[in-house]
Amino acid sequence: MRKVIVMTAILALTACGQESNDKIQRAKAASETSTVQAPIAQWAVEVKLGKTQALSDLTARLLEHGFSSYIYVDEGVQHVLLGPFNTQEQAQEKLTRLTTKLDNLEAAVIELPPGKPAH
Incomplete structure (x- = not known):
């Protein structure tokens, strides 16, 4: 859609006899998409399963x-992450809030490895 508008603007400038290479270049530059890197989440709280605890019980308790x-x-x-x-x-x-609310829970802040899915 953006390119259609830019091309229309370029054609309008040309048709009006106001063709200016500078204006055309600015219109083209405005139509180019700039890439913005979103912040990458790289931290999580890992909650450890107890030896006798089922994964479903732990996730239900957290929820x-x-x-x-x-x-x-x-x-x-399997790793349970927040x-x-x-x-x-x-x-x-989040770890502090978790350990305050739930007793007998082993958890730690971990750094997610690069390239691994954060969710």
Whole structure:
């Protein structure tokens, strides 16, 4: 759509006899899309499963207390994660809230490896 508008503007300038290479170049430059890198979330809170605890029980317990989690499988090992978070401080705040609300829970802030899905 944007290119159609730019081409229409270029044609209008040409038809009016106001063809200016500078104006055409500015119109073309405005139509080019600039790439903006979104912040990459690289932190999460990993909640460890107890030896006798089922994965479904842990995720249900987290959800019951207002913590939305997801399961990440890496080389056959299931990890229960909260997040992702853009900063380590945000992940630490979530960990503090988690350990305050839930007793007997082993959890830690982890850095997500590059190239691994954050969600």
